[in-house]
Amino acid sequence: MLIQLTDIKKVFNQGKPNEFWAIQGVSLEFEPNRVSCLKGASGSGKTTLLSMIGCLSRPTSGRIQLGERLISSLPERFLTDVRRHTFGFIFQRFNLIPGLSVLENIMLPAYPLGLPYKRLVATAQHLLHQFNLSTKADNPVEWLSGGEAQRVAICRALINDPQILIADEPTANLDSKLSYEFMGLIDELRQTGKTILITSHDPEVFDSAVVDRVVEMHDGVVLDSSLKDVT
Protein backbone atom coordinates (compact mmCIF):
# COMPACT_ATOMS: atom_id res chain seq x y z
CA MET A 1 0.00 0.00 0.00
CA LEU A 2 1.52 3.28 -1.13
CA ILE A 3 1.73 6.08 1.45
CA GLN A 4 1.53 9.56 -0.08
CA LEU A 5 2.07 12.79 1.85
CA THR A 6 1.22 16.05 0.13
CA ASP A 7 2.34 19.36 1.62
CA ILE A 8 1.84 18.25 5.23
CA LYS A 9 2.00 20.94 7.89
CA LYS A 10 1.59 20.58 11.62
CA VAL A 11 1.34 23.42 14.06
CA PHE A 12 1.20 23.09 17.85
CA ASN A 13 -0.57 25.61 20.09
CA GLN A 14 -1.98 27.49 17.10
CA GLY A 15 -2.85 31.13 17.81
CA LYS A 16 -1.06 31.15 21.14
CA PRO A 17 2.21 32.93 21.91
CA ASN A 18 4.03 29.58 21.93
CA GLU A 19 2.75 28.61 18.49
CA PHE A 20 5.20 26.19 16.87
CA TRP A 21 5.36 24.84 13.32
CA ALA A 22 6.78 21.36 13.82
CA ILE A 23 6.23 20.26 10.20
CA GLN A 24 6.43 22.93 7.54
CA GLY A 25 5.27 21.41 4.29
CA VAL A 26 6.41 17.85 3.66
CA SER A 27 5.61 15.92 0.51
CA LEU A 28 6.82 12.32 0.37
CA GLU A 29 5.95 8.88 -0.89
CA PHE A 30 6.71 5.59 0.79
CA GLU A 31 6.57 2.54 -1.45
CA PRO A 32 5.08 -0.64 -0.10
CA ASN A 33 7.28 -3.48 1.09
CA ARG A 34 10.24 -1.23 1.79
CA VAL A 35 12.13 -0.25 4.92
CA SER A 36 12.34 3.55 5.20
CA CYS A 37 14.18 5.46 7.87
CA LEU A 38 13.60 9.04 8.99
CA LYS A 39 16.73 10.62 10.38
CA GLY A 40 17.58 14.08 11.59
CA ALA A 41 18.46 16.14 14.60
CA SER A 42 16.39 16.02 17.72
CA GLY A 43 13.32 18.19 17.39
CA SER A 44 13.32 18.04 13.60
CA GLY A 45 9.80 16.58 13.55
CA LYS A 46 10.36 12.87 12.91
CA THR A 47 8.03 11.62 15.63
CA THR A 48 5.41 14.18 14.71
CA LEU A 49 5.43 13.07 11.09
CA LEU A 50 5.27 9.37 11.96
CA SER A 51 2.37 9.85 14.35
CA MET A 52 0.39 11.60 11.61
CA ILE A 53 1.08 8.80 9.16
CA GLY A 54 0.08 6.27 11.82
CA CYS A 55 -3.22 8.09 12.48
CA LEU A 56 -2.22 8.91 16.05
CA SER A 57 -2.67 12.61 15.30
CA ARG A 58 -3.84 14.77 12.41
CA PRO A 59 -2.02 17.22 10.16
CA THR A 60 -3.01 20.85 10.42
CA SER A 61 -3.09 20.97 6.63
CA GLY A 62 -2.11 18.77 3.71
CA ARG A 63 -3.20 15.33 2.54
CA ILE A 64 -2.22 11.86 3.63
CA GLN A 65 -3.25 9.09 1.31
CA LEU A 66 -3.03 5.42 2.12
CA GLY A 67 -3.47 3.42 -1.05
CA GLU A 68 -6.81 4.66 -2.31
CA ARG A 69 -7.93 6.16 0.96
CA LEU A 70 -7.53 9.77 1.99
CA ILE A 71 -6.99 9.40 5.71
CA SER A 72 -6.16 12.98 6.63
CA SER A 73 -9.81 13.95 6.66
CA LEU A 74 -11.32 10.84 8.25
CA PRO A 75 -13.26 11.32 11.47
CA GLU A 76 -11.77 9.87 14.66
CA ARG A 77 -13.88 6.70 14.58
CA PHE A 78 -12.58 5.68 11.18
CA LEU A 79 -9.06 6.69 12.07
CA THR A 80 -9.08 4.16 14.89
CA ASP A 81 -10.30 1.55 12.46
CA VAL A 82 -7.51 2.31 9.99
CA ARG A 83 -4.98 2.36 12.81
CA ARG A 84 -6.14 -0.96 14.13
CA HIS A 85 -6.09 -2.81 10.84
CA THR A 86 -3.25 -1.12 9.01
CA PHE A 87 -0.60 -0.11 11.52
CA GLY A 88 1.47 -1.75 14.18
CA PHE A 89 3.49 0.46 16.50
CA ILE A 90 6.81 -0.13 18.19
CA PHE A 91 7.56 2.70 20.58
CA GLN A 92 10.86 3.94 21.85
CA ARG A 93 9.91 3.19 25.43
CA PHE A 94 8.19 -0.03 24.36
CA ASN A 95 5.09 1.07 26.29
CA LEU A 96 4.22 -2.35 27.58
CA ILE A 97 1.68 -2.31 30.39
CA PRO A 98 3.35 -3.39 33.62
CA GLY A 99 1.57 -5.95 35.73
CA LEU A 100 0.14 -7.72 32.72
CA SER A 101 1.82 -10.86 31.46
CA VAL A 102 3.74 -10.99 28.21
CA LEU A 103 0.87 -12.86 26.58
CA GLU A 104 -1.75 -10.37 27.75
CA ASN A 105 0.32 -7.44 26.53
CA ILE A 106 0.61 -8.99 23.12
CA MET A 107 -3.11 -9.70 22.86
CA LEU A 108 -4.13 -6.21 23.98
CA PRO A 109 -4.63 -4.70 20.49
CA ALA A 110 -6.87 -7.61 19.52
CA TYR A 111 -9.35 -7.31 22.41
CA PRO A 112 -11.67 -4.80 20.71
CA LEU A 113 -11.95 -7.12 17.70
CA GLY A 114 -13.67 -9.76 19.80
CA LEU A 115 -11.97 -12.78 18.19
CA PRO A 116 -12.49 -16.19 19.79
CA TYR A 117 -10.12 -16.53 22.71
CA LYS A 118 -8.50 -19.74 21.49
CA ARG A 119 -7.64 -18.27 18.14
CA LEU A 120 -6.27 -15.17 19.78
CA VAL A 121 -4.02 -17.14 22.11
CA ALA A 122 -2.86 -19.35 19.25
CA THR A 123 -1.87 -16.31 17.18
CA ALA A 124 -0.06 -14.74 20.12
CA GLN A 125 1.80 -17.95 20.92
CA HIS A 126 2.80 -18.37 17.32
CA LEU A 127 4.34 -14.89 17.40
CA LEU A 128 6.08 -15.59 20.71
CA HIS A 129 7.56 -18.72 19.22
CA GLN A 130 8.69 -16.85 16.14
CA PHE A 131 10.51 -14.28 18.29
CA ASN A 132 11.99 -16.81 20.70
CA LEU A 133 9.87 -15.81 23.65
CA SER A 134 7.77 -18.94 24.20
CA THR A 135 9.14 -19.53 27.67
CA LYS A 136 8.27 -15.99 28.79
CA ALA A 137 4.59 -16.03 27.90
CA ASP A 138 3.30 -15.94 31.47
CA ASN A 139 5.94 -13.67 32.98
CA PRO A 140 4.99 -10.14 33.94
CA VAL A 141 6.60 -7.76 31.48
CA GLU A 142 8.66 -5.95 34.11
CA TRP A 143 10.85 -9.04 34.43
CA LEU A 144 11.98 -8.84 30.82
CA SER A 145 15.39 -7.67 29.64
CA GLY A 146 15.55 -4.73 27.22
CA GLY A 147 15.93 -6.94 24.16
CA GLU A 148 13.07 -9.21 25.25
CA ALA A 149 10.80 -6.23 25.93
CA GLN A 150 11.62 -4.95 22.48
CA ARG A 151 10.61 -8.28 20.93
CA VAL A 152 7.42 -8.36 22.95
CA ALA A 153 6.64 -4.88 21.62
CA ILE A 154 7.19 -6.20 18.09
CA CYS A 155 4.86 -9.14 18.75
CA ARG A 156 2.20 -6.74 20.03
CA ALA A 157 2.60 -4.61 16.92
CA LEU A 158 2.07 -7.68 14.76
CA ILE A 159 -0.89 -9.33 16.49
CA ASN A 160 -3.51 -7.81 14.19
CA ASP A 161 -1.33 -8.56 11.16
CA PRO A 162 -0.90 -4.95 10.00
CA GLN A 163 0.60 -4.07 6.62
CA ILE A 164 2.62 -1.17 7.92
CA LEU A 165 4.95 -1.21 10.93
CA ILE A 166 5.90 2.07 12.53
CA ALA A 167 8.89 2.14 14.86
CA ASP A 168 9.93 5.34 16.63
CA GLU A 169 13.50 5.21 17.89
CA PRO A 170 13.23 1.45 18.37
CA THR A 171 16.88 0.98 19.28
CA ALA A 172 17.35 3.93 21.63
CA ASN A 173 17.24 1.64 24.65
CA LEU A 174 19.30 -1.18 23.16
CA ASP A 175 23.03 -1.81 22.91
CA SER A 176 24.62 -2.16 19.50
CA LYS A 177 24.43 -5.95 19.43
CA LEU A 178 20.72 -5.90 20.16
CA SER A 179 20.24 -3.08 17.64
CA TYR A 180 21.91 -5.23 15.03
CA GLU A 181 19.62 -8.13 15.90
CA PHE A 182 16.63 -5.82 15.73
CA MET A 183 17.52 -4.85 12.16
CA GLY A 184 17.71 -8.54 11.37
CA LEU A 185 14.15 -8.99 12.60
CA ILE A 186 13.07 -5.98 10.54
CA ASP A 187 14.58 -7.58 7.48
CA GLU A 188 12.61 -10.77 8.09
CA LEU A 189 9.43 -8.79 8.47
CA ARG A 190 10.04 -6.94 5.22
CA GLN A 191 10.43 -10.29 3.54
CA THR A 192 6.99 -11.28 4.74
CA GLY A 193 5.61 -8.29 2.84
CA LYS A 194 5.40 -5.56 5.50
CA THR A 195 6.06 -1.90 4.88
CA ILE A 196 8.28 -0.49 7.61
CA LEU A 197 8.85 3.11 8.74
CA ILE A 198 11.55 3.81 11.31
CA THR A 199 12.89 6.97 12.88
CA SER A 200 16.38 6.89 14.31
CA HIS A 201 19.52 8.77 15.33
CA ASP A 202 21.34 5.49 15.37
CA PRO A 203 23.83 4.80 12.55
CA GLU A 204 23.34 1.13 13.37
CA VAL A 205 19.86 1.67 11.93
CA PHE A 206 20.08 4.19 9.12
CA ASP A 207 23.38 2.81 7.80
CA SER A 208 22.09 -0.73 7.95
CA ALA A 209 21.85 -2.66 4.74
CA VAL A 210 18.29 -3.50 5.66
CA VAL A 211 17.15 0.11 5.15
CA ASP A 212 16.11 0.81 1.58
CA ARG A 213 15.72 4.52 1.92
CA VAL A 214 16.76 7.29 4.28
CA VAL A 215 14.76 10.50 4.61
CA GLU A 216 16.66 13.30 6.26
CA MET A 217 14.72 15.96 8.10
CA HIS A 218 15.66 19.31 9.53
CA ASP A 219 13.40 21.77 11.34
CA GLY A 220 10.21 20.35 9.94
CA VAL A 221 11.28 20.04 6.30
CA VAL A 222 12.78 17.19 4.28
CA LEU A 223 16.37 17.77 3.18
CA ASP A 224 17.02 14.59 1.32
CA SER A 225 14.87 11.60 0.53
CA SER A 226 16.92 9.65 -1.93
CA LEU A 227 16.97 5.91 -2.25
CA LYS A 228 20.15 4.42 -0.86
CA ASP A 229 22.79 3.11 -3.19
CA VAL A 230 22.88 -0.57 -2.71
CA THR A 231 26.42 -1.41 -1.82
Next chain:
Amino acid sequence: MMWLFLRKQKYLIDFTLSSLLRRKGKSLGLLAVYILIVFMLASVTLFTHALRKEAGLMLQASPEIIVQRMQAGRHALIPADYLQRIGRLRGVTQKEGRLWGYYYDPAVKANYTIMTAGQVAAPLTEIIIGTGIARARGLAVGDYLTLRSQNGEAFSFEIAALLDEKSELVSADLLLMSPQAFRRLFNVPEGVYTDLVLSVRNPREVRKVAEKLTLQLPDTRPILREEVLRTYDSVFSWRQGILFVLLTGSILAFVIFAWDKASGLSAEERREIGILKAVGWETADVMRMKFWEGMIISLSAFMIGYLAAYAHVFYASASLFEPVLKGWAVLYPQFRLTPFVDGLQLATLLFFTVLPYIVATIIPIWRTSITDPDAVMR
Protein backbone atom coordinates in the same frame (compact mmCIF):
# COMPACT_ATOMS: atom_id res chain seq x y z
CA MET B 1 -22.60 -10.57 15.71
CA MET B 2 -24.02 -11.16 19.18
CA TRP B 3 -21.11 -13.44 20.04
CA LEU B 4 -18.64 -10.90 18.82
CA PHE B 5 -20.18 -8.27 21.06
CA LEU B 6 -20.23 -10.53 24.10
CA ARG B 7 -16.67 -11.71 23.59
CA LYS B 8 -15.57 -8.12 23.29
CA GLN B 9 -17.25 -7.23 26.57
CA LYS B 10 -15.66 -10.24 28.18
CA TYR B 11 -12.20 -9.14 27.06
CA LEU B 12 -12.89 -5.66 28.41
CA ILE B 13 -14.10 -7.01 31.74
CA ASP B 14 -11.11 -9.34 32.03
CA PHE B 15 -8.80 -6.45 31.34
CA THR B 16 -10.60 -4.29 33.90
CA LEU B 17 -10.32 -6.98 36.55
CA SER B 18 -6.63 -7.42 35.97
CA SER B 19 -6.21 -3.61 36.08
CA LEU B 20 -7.95 -3.51 39.43
CA LEU B 21 -5.70 -6.27 40.71
CA ARG B 22 -2.67 -4.44 39.44
CA ARG B 23 -3.62 -1.42 41.53
CA LYS B 24 -4.60 -3.46 44.55
CA GLY B 25 -3.94 -0.87 47.25
CA LYS B 26 -5.81 1.89 45.53
CA SER B 27 -8.72 -0.32 44.54
CA LEU B 28 -9.12 -1.73 48.03
CA GLY B 29 -8.99 1.71 49.66
CA LEU B 30 -11.62 3.00 47.31
CA LEU B 31 -13.77 -0.06 47.84
CA ALA B 32 -13.56 0.30 51.63
CA VAL B 33 -14.70 3.92 51.63
CA TYR B 34 -17.43 3.10 49.16
CA ILE B 35 -18.69 0.16 51.21
CA LEU B 36 -18.79 2.31 54.32
CA ILE B 37 -20.98 4.91 52.64
CA VAL B 38 -23.39 2.34 51.26
CA PHE B 39 -23.46 0.64 54.63
CA MET B 40 -24.42 3.83 56.45
CA LEU B 41 -27.04 4.88 53.94
CA ALA B 42 -28.56 1.44 53.67
CA SER B 43 -28.60 0.98 57.44
CA VAL B 44 -30.54 4.18 57.95
CA THR B 45 -33.11 3.48 55.28
CA LEU B 46 -33.56 -0.15 56.21
CA PHE B 47 -33.84 0.68 59.88
CA THR B 48 -36.31 3.53 59.69
CA HIS B 49 -38.34 1.67 57.12
CA ALA B 50 -38.50 -1.42 59.27
CA LEU B 51 -39.33 0.57 62.40
CA ARG B 52 -42.12 2.36 60.65
CA LYS B 53 -43.48 -0.90 59.38
CA GLU B 54 -43.20 -2.49 62.78
CA ALA B 55 -44.94 0.44 64.41
CA GLY B 56 -47.67 0.21 61.83
CA LEU B 57 -48.15 -3.48 62.50
CA MET B 58 -48.19 -2.88 66.21
CA LEU B 59 -50.82 -0.21 65.90
CA GLN B 60 -52.82 -2.43 63.61
CA ALA B 61 -53.59 -4.51 66.68
CA SER B 62 -54.61 -1.52 68.73
CA PRO B 63 -58.22 -0.31 68.94
CA GLU B 64 -59.62 2.00 66.29
CA ILE B 65 -60.80 4.60 68.78
CA ILE B 66 -59.58 5.58 72.24
CA VAL B 67 -61.88 7.80 74.30
CA GLN B 68 -60.22 10.04 76.86
CA ARG B 69 -61.98 12.27 79.29
CA MET B 70 -60.71 15.82 79.39
CA GLN B 71 -60.95 18.07 82.44
CA ALA B 72 -59.49 21.58 82.27
CA GLY B 73 -57.61 20.49 79.19
CA ARG B 74 -55.97 17.56 80.95
CA HIS B 75 -56.46 13.87 80.56
CA ALA B 76 -58.64 12.70 83.46
CA LEU B 77 -60.03 9.39 84.68
CA ILE B 78 -63.22 8.35 82.94
CA PRO B 79 -66.21 6.92 84.88
CA ALA B 80 -67.31 3.41 83.91
CA ASP B 81 -70.88 4.55 83.29
CA TYR B 82 -69.67 6.39 80.18
CA LEU B 83 -69.61 2.93 78.64
CA GLN B 84 -73.37 2.75 79.20
CA ARG B 85 -73.89 6.35 78.08
CA ILE B 86 -72.24 5.56 74.75
CA GLY B 87 -74.99 3.00 74.35
CA ARG B 88 -75.37 1.16 71.10
CA LEU B 89 -73.48 3.00 68.39
CA ARG B 90 -73.76 1.64 64.88
CA GLY B 91 -70.51 0.03 63.76
CA VAL B 92 -68.96 -0.40 67.20
CA THR B 93 -68.30 -4.09 67.76
CA GLN B 94 -66.66 -3.92 71.16
CA LYS B 95 -66.11 -1.39 73.94
CA GLU B 96 -64.24 -1.61 77.22
CA GLY B 97 -62.42 0.39 79.86
CA ARG B 98 -58.62 0.31 80.21
CA LEU B 99 -56.34 0.98 83.15
CA TRP B 100 -52.79 2.06 82.42
CA GLY B 101 -50.17 4.53 83.53
CA TYR B 102 -46.51 5.46 83.55
CA TYR B 103 -44.36 4.68 86.52
CA TYR B 104 -41.03 6.47 86.93
CA ASP B 105 -38.41 4.26 88.49
CA PRO B 106 -35.61 6.43 89.95
CA ALA B 107 -33.37 3.36 90.26
CA VAL B 108 -32.97 3.12 86.47
CA LYS B 109 -34.13 6.65 85.62
CA ALA B 110 -36.74 5.34 83.22
CA ASN B 111 -40.49 5.16 82.79
CA TYR B 112 -42.30 1.84 82.87
CA THR B 113 -45.63 1.49 81.14
CA ILE B 114 -47.98 -0.30 83.50
CA MET B 115 -51.02 -2.01 82.03
CA THR B 116 -53.52 -4.44 83.43
CA ALA B 117 -54.10 -8.04 82.48
CA GLY B 118 -56.27 -10.81 83.83
CA GLN B 119 -53.76 -13.64 83.57
CA VAL B 120 -51.91 -12.98 86.84
CA ALA B 121 -52.48 -15.86 89.25
CA ALA B 122 -52.20 -14.08 92.59
CA PRO B 123 -53.87 -10.76 91.77
CA LEU B 124 -52.35 -8.59 94.44
CA THR B 125 -48.78 -9.85 94.55
CA GLU B 126 -47.72 -11.01 91.11
CA ILE B 127 -46.65 -9.11 88.02
CA ILE B 128 -45.33 -9.85 84.56
CA ILE B 129 -42.55 -7.63 83.21
CA GLY B 130 -40.92 -6.86 79.86
CA THR B 131 -37.38 -8.01 79.20
CA GLY B 132 -36.13 -4.41 79.10
CA ILE B 133 -37.13 -3.90 82.72
CA ALA B 134 -35.73 -7.26 83.70
CA ARG B 135 -32.39 -6.36 82.16
CA ALA B 136 -32.29 -2.88 83.62
CA ARG B 137 -33.07 -4.07 87.14
CA GLY B 138 -31.35 -7.43 86.91
CA LEU B 139 -34.54 -9.32 87.69
CA ALA B 140 -35.51 -12.91 86.94
CA VAL B 141 -38.70 -14.88 87.43
CA GLY B 142 -39.30 -15.39 91.14
CA ASP B 143 -37.54 -12.16 92.16
CA TYR B 144 -39.36 -9.31 93.88
CA LEU B 145 -39.86 -5.76 92.68
CA THR B 146 -40.99 -3.00 94.99
CA LEU B 147 -43.09 -0.15 93.63
CA ARG B 148 -44.24 2.87 95.61
CA SER B 149 -47.75 4.22 95.40
CA GLN B 150 -48.70 7.90 95.19
CA ASN B 151 -48.85 8.27 98.96
CA GLY B 152 -45.46 6.63 99.45
CA GLU B 153 -46.70 3.19 100.48
CA ALA B 154 -44.45 0.38 99.23
CA PHE B 155 -45.88 -2.63 97.41
CA SER B 156 -43.81 -5.69 96.76
CA PHE B 157 -44.53 -7.84 93.72
CA GLU B 158 -43.20 -11.20 92.68
CA ILE B 159 -42.15 -11.57 89.05
CA ALA B 160 -44.43 -14.31 87.75
CA ALA B 161 -43.18 -14.28 84.18
CA LEU B 162 -41.33 -12.30 81.55
CA LEU B 163 -43.02 -11.06 78.40
CA ASP B 164 -42.24 -12.75 75.14
CA GLU B 165 -38.93 -11.50 73.71
CA LYS B 166 -40.25 -11.43 70.18
CA SER B 167 -42.41 -8.45 70.90
CA GLU B 168 -39.64 -6.61 72.67
CA LEU B 169 -39.89 -3.50 70.54
CA VAL B 170 -43.34 -3.03 72.05
CA SER B 171 -42.93 -4.61 75.43
CA ALA B 172 -39.45 -3.75 76.66
CA ASP B 173 -40.74 -1.26 79.23
CA LEU B 174 -44.08 -2.96 79.86
CA LEU B 175 -45.25 -4.14 83.25
CA LEU B 176 -48.49 -6.10 83.62
CA MET B 177 -50.49 -6.41 86.86
CA SER B 178 -54.04 -7.20 87.86
CA PRO B 179 -56.65 -4.40 87.84
CA GLN B 180 -56.95 -4.67 91.62
CA ALA B 181 -53.24 -4.16 92.15
CA PHE B 182 -53.25 -1.30 89.66
CA ARG B 183 -56.09 0.50 91.48
CA ARG B 184 -54.27 0.10 94.76
CA LEU B 185 -50.91 1.29 93.44
CA PHE B 186 -52.24 4.30 91.56
CA ASN B 187 -55.06 4.97 93.98
CA VAL B 188 -57.72 4.65 91.31
CA PRO B 189 -61.19 3.99 92.79
CA GLU B 190 -63.49 1.26 91.46
CA GLY B 191 -65.81 2.52 88.74
CA VAL B 192 -63.34 4.64 86.81
CA TYR B 193 -60.89 3.83 84.05
CA THR B 194 -57.90 5.54 82.46
CA ASP B 195 -59.64 5.55 79.13
CA LEU B 196 -62.10 3.61 76.99
CA VAL B 197 -61.39 1.75 73.78
CA LEU B 198 -63.83 1.02 70.98
CA SER B 199 -63.40 -1.42 68.12
CA VAL B 200 -64.91 -0.44 64.81
CA ARG B 201 -64.99 -3.08 62.10
CA ASN B 202 -65.47 -0.87 59.07
CA PRO B 203 -62.73 1.77 58.73
CA ARG B 204 -65.08 4.09 56.85
CA GLU B 205 -67.35 4.36 59.87
CA VAL B 206 -64.59 5.42 62.26
CA ARG B 207 -64.98 9.14 61.65
CA LYS B 208 -68.76 9.03 61.93
CA VAL B 209 -68.53 7.16 65.23
CA ALA B 210 -66.03 9.74 66.50
CA GLU B 211 -68.36 12.59 65.58
CA LYS B 212 -71.30 11.00 67.41
CA LEU B 213 -69.09 10.42 70.46
CA THR B 214 -68.15 14.09 70.77
CA LEU B 215 -71.84 14.99 70.58
CA GLN B 216 -72.91 12.41 73.18
CA LEU B 217 -70.01 12.90 75.58
CA PRO B 218 -68.89 16.52 75.18
CA ASP B 219 -66.18 16.23 77.86
CA THR B 220 -64.28 13.51 76.00
CA ARG B 221 -61.82 13.39 73.18
CA PRO B 222 -61.69 10.51 70.69
CA ILE B 223 -58.21 9.53 69.46
CA LEU B 224 -58.27 7.73 66.15
CA ARG B 225 -55.75 5.07 65.24
CA GLU B 226 -55.24 6.52 61.79
CA GLU B 227 -54.17 9.80 63.37
CA VAL B 228 -51.73 8.05 65.65
CA LEU B 229 -50.31 6.24 62.64
CA ARG B 230 -49.78 9.56 60.92
CA THR B 231 -48.00 11.00 63.94
CA TYR B 232 -45.76 7.97 64.13
CA ASP B 233 -44.96 8.36 60.49
CA SER B 234 -43.98 11.97 60.87
CA VAL B 235 -41.87 11.24 63.92
CA PHE B 236 -39.98 8.55 62.09
CA SER B 237 -39.55 10.74 59.02
CA TRP B 238 -38.16 13.42 61.24
CA ARG B 239 -35.61 11.13 62.82
CA GLN B 240 -34.73 9.76 59.41
CA GLY B 241 -34.36 13.35 58.25
CA ILE B 242 -31.79 14.11 60.92
CA LEU B 243 -29.77 11.09 59.99
CA PHE B 244 -29.94 12.06 56.36
CA VAL B 245 -28.64 15.50 57.08
CA LEU B 246 -25.71 13.86 58.83
CA LEU B 247 -25.23 11.51 55.94
CA THR B 248 -25.43 14.14 53.24
CA GLY B 249 -22.14 15.42 54.53
CA SER B 250 -20.51 12.06 54.08
CA ILE B 251 -22.08 11.53 50.67
CA LEU B 252 -20.74 14.86 49.57
CA ALA B 253 -17.32 13.93 50.85
CA PHE B 254 -17.59 10.71 48.90
CA VAL B 255 -18.54 12.44 45.66
CA ILE B 256 -15.61 14.81 46.05
CA PHE B 257 -13.39 11.85 46.76
CA ALA B 258 -14.60 10.00 43.68
CA TRP B 259 -14.30 13.11 41.59
CA ASP B 260 -10.80 13.71 42.80
CA LYS B 261 -9.76 10.15 42.19
CA ALA B 262 -11.18 10.31 38.72
CA SER B 263 -10.19 13.76 37.55
CA GLY B 264 -6.74 13.38 38.99
CA LEU B 265 -6.02 10.46 36.70
CA SER B 266 -2.47 9.47 37.48
CA ALA B 267 0.16 9.91 34.80
CA GLU B 268 0.39 6.15 34.69
CA GLU B 269 -3.31 5.74 33.98
CA ARG B 270 -3.25 8.45 31.37
CA ARG B 271 -0.33 6.79 29.67
CA GLU B 272 -2.14 3.48 29.76
CA ILE B 273 -5.15 5.01 28.03
CA GLY B 274 -2.75 6.46 25.45
CA ILE B 275 -1.19 3.06 24.86
CA LEU B 276 -4.56 1.40 24.47
CA LYS B 277 -5.63 3.98 21.94
CA ALA B 278 -2.35 3.79 20.07
CA VAL B 279 -2.61 0.02 19.70
CA GLY B 280 -6.07 0.33 18.23
CA TRP B 281 -8.67 0.72 20.96
CA GLU B 282 -11.45 3.13 20.15
CA THR B 283 -12.39 5.90 22.55
CA ALA B 284 -15.57 3.92 23.06
CA ASP B 285 -13.62 0.79 24.00
CA VAL B 286 -11.68 2.69 26.63
CA MET B 287 -14.92 4.16 27.95
CA ARG B 288 -16.59 0.78 28.05
CA MET B 289 -13.64 -0.70 29.88
CA LYS B 290 -13.75 2.11 32.44
CA PHE B 291 -17.50 1.76 32.67
CA TRP B 292 -17.09 -1.89 33.59
CA GLU B 293 -14.47 -0.91 36.12
CA GLY B 294 -16.90 1.54 37.69
CA MET B 295 -19.66 -1.04 37.62
CA ILE B 296 -17.52 -3.70 39.23
CA ILE B 297 -16.36 -1.38 42.01
CA SER B 298 -19.67 0.27 42.69
CA LEU B 299 -21.82 -2.84 42.43
CA SER B 300 -19.60 -4.93 44.64
CA ALA B 301 -19.38 -2.07 47.13
CA PHE B 302 -23.13 -1.74 46.95
CA MET B 303 -23.73 -5.42 47.48
CA ILE B 304 -21.29 -5.80 50.36
CA GLY B 305 -22.43 -2.55 51.98
CA TYR B 306 -26.09 -3.42 51.63
CA LEU B 307 -25.69 -6.95 52.98
CA ALA B 308 -23.65 -5.64 55.90
CA ALA B 309 -26.35 -3.06 56.60
CA TYR B 310 -28.98 -5.78 56.37
CA ALA B 311 -27.15 -7.85 58.95
CA HIS B 312 -26.56 -4.78 61.09
CA VAL B 313 -30.21 -3.77 61.14
CA PHE B 314 -31.94 -7.11 61.27
CA TYR B 315 -29.48 -9.28 63.16
CA ALA B 316 -27.52 -6.81 65.29
CA SER B 317 -30.49 -4.60 66.23
CA ALA B 318 -28.92 -1.61 64.47
CA SER B 319 -26.64 -1.27 67.45
CA LEU B 320 -24.62 1.54 65.86
CA PHE B 321 -27.68 3.76 65.76
CA GLU B 322 -28.75 3.35 69.35
CA PRO B 323 -27.68 6.81 70.44
CA VAL B 324 -29.43 8.58 67.60
CA LEU B 325 -32.57 6.69 66.95
CA LYS B 326 -33.72 5.21 70.21
CA GLY B 327 -36.74 6.81 71.70
CA TRP B 328 -36.87 4.46 74.66
CA ALA B 329 -34.25 6.09 76.82
CA VAL B 330 -32.64 3.57 79.13
CA LEU B 331 -34.86 0.61 78.39
CA TYR B 332 -33.67 0.35 74.79
CA PRO B 333 -35.11 -2.88 73.51
CA GLN B 334 -32.92 -5.59 72.03
CA PHE B 335 -35.40 -6.12 69.32
CA ARG B 336 -35.41 -8.19 66.19
CA LEU B 337 -36.94 -6.35 63.27
CA THR B 338 -38.67 -8.42 60.66
CA PRO B 339 -36.29 -8.58 57.69
CA PHE B 340 -37.69 -7.18 54.48
CA VAL B 341 -36.48 -5.56 51.28
CA ASP B 342 -38.32 -2.84 49.47
CA GLY B 343 -37.75 -2.57 45.71
CA LEU B 344 -38.21 1.16 45.44
CA GLN B 345 -35.95 1.79 48.41
CA LEU B 346 -33.28 -0.44 46.90
CA ALA B 347 -33.53 1.42 43.60
CA THR B 348 -33.24 4.79 45.34
CA LEU B 349 -30.14 3.69 47.21
CA LEU B 350 -28.61 2.32 44.05
CA PHE B 351 -29.34 5.56 42.27
CA PHE B 352 -27.69 7.70 44.89
CA THR B 353 -24.58 5.61 45.36
CA VAL B 354 -23.76 3.99 42.02
CA LEU B 355 -24.73 6.70 39.57
CA PRO B 356 -22.66 9.58 41.01
CA TYR B 357 -19.62 7.36 41.08
CA ILE B 358 -19.97 6.18 37.49
CA VAL B 359 -20.52 9.73 36.26
CA ALA B 360 -17.65 11.10 38.34
CA THR B 361 -15.24 8.54 36.91
CA ILE B 362 -16.40 8.42 33.33
CA ILE B 363 -16.28 12.12 32.49
CA PRO B 364 -12.57 12.81 33.07
CA ILE B 365 -11.65 9.55 31.40
CA TRP B 366 -13.69 10.59 28.44
CA ARG B 367 -11.80 13.87 28.35
CA THR B 368 -8.50 12.04 28.41
CA SER B 369 -9.44 9.44 25.88
CA ILE B 370 -10.62 11.83 23.17
CA THR B 371 -7.23 13.50 23.05
CA ASP B 372 -4.72 12.38 20.44
CA PRO B 373 -2.89 9.25 21.50
CA ASP B 374 0.43 10.41 20.06
CA ALA B 375 1.51 11.49 23.53
CA VAL B 376 2.65 7.90 24.13
CA MET B 377 5.31 8.36 21.47
CA ARG B 378 7.07 10.95 23.65
